[in-house]
Amino acid sequence: MADMNFGKQIKKVRTDNKLTQEQLAQKLMVSRQAVSSWENDRNLPDLEMVVLIAKLFDISLDQLILGDEQMTNKLVKDASEVRKAKLMVISISLLLIGGLCFLSSAFTESRIDSNGMLHEPYFFLIPLGYLFLFSGVITWIVHFVVKRKKR
Known part of the structure; x- marks a missing residue:
């Protein structure tokens, strides 16, 4: 065979x-x-x-x-393309989630009570936004490094 x-x-x-x-x-x-x-x-x-x-x-x-070398090459290429596409989708998703965290934070009302204490109900949105943006950028860089390496 x-x-x-x-x-x-x-x-x-x-x-x-x-x-x-x-x-x-x-x-x-x-x-x-x-x-x-x-x-x-x-x-x-x-x-x-x-x-x-x-x-x-x-x-x-x-x-x-x-x-069948042609079939084997196609399967390897298909798998590589799927990996690259997944990295791109993950990267864009992380960037969007990070942006949404910042946007949500901007529309969250903070208040200062009578003792002068600042109350921000969603204080964690800004650090999460940075985390998601950073992760998205790193994933984006990895995507392009992988893409360049395959050439």
């Missing part, structure tokens, strides 16, 4: 299990055209679909993709 490409491997596994393209497509909840395009090497499934196919036929991922 090592000298086969991914399309031939999918087709072999499907036919060995006596399934039509339509039956496989139904099991994977994709179109028959998707299965056909995989088998004819017009397109490659994403990592989640490859895992699902391996589970469906009770074979290892190695068996399914072994020897």
Whole structure:
């Protein structure tokens, strides 16, 4: 199986299990055209679909993709892109939460009682805002370092 490409491997596994393209497509909840395009090497499934196919036929991922350098490279690239996207989403979320802490703090009413004591009910918003902003900036920097390193 090592000298086969991914399309031939999918087709072999499907036919060995006596399934039509339509039956496989139904099991994977994709179109028959998707299965056909995989088998004819017009397109490659994403990592989640490859895992699902391996589970469906009770074979290892190695068996399914072994020897198909194009498929292996795509899976590695997909995983890298997902990691980068997650870092970006985390970074933006942290920055937004930090900004919201500062904004909330600005609209929180503080008061001074008759003894001259300052009462701020949400005093923790400013330090939290700095914490989230700092974390967001660090995550953003890590995202770009990872992005540059992959080039």
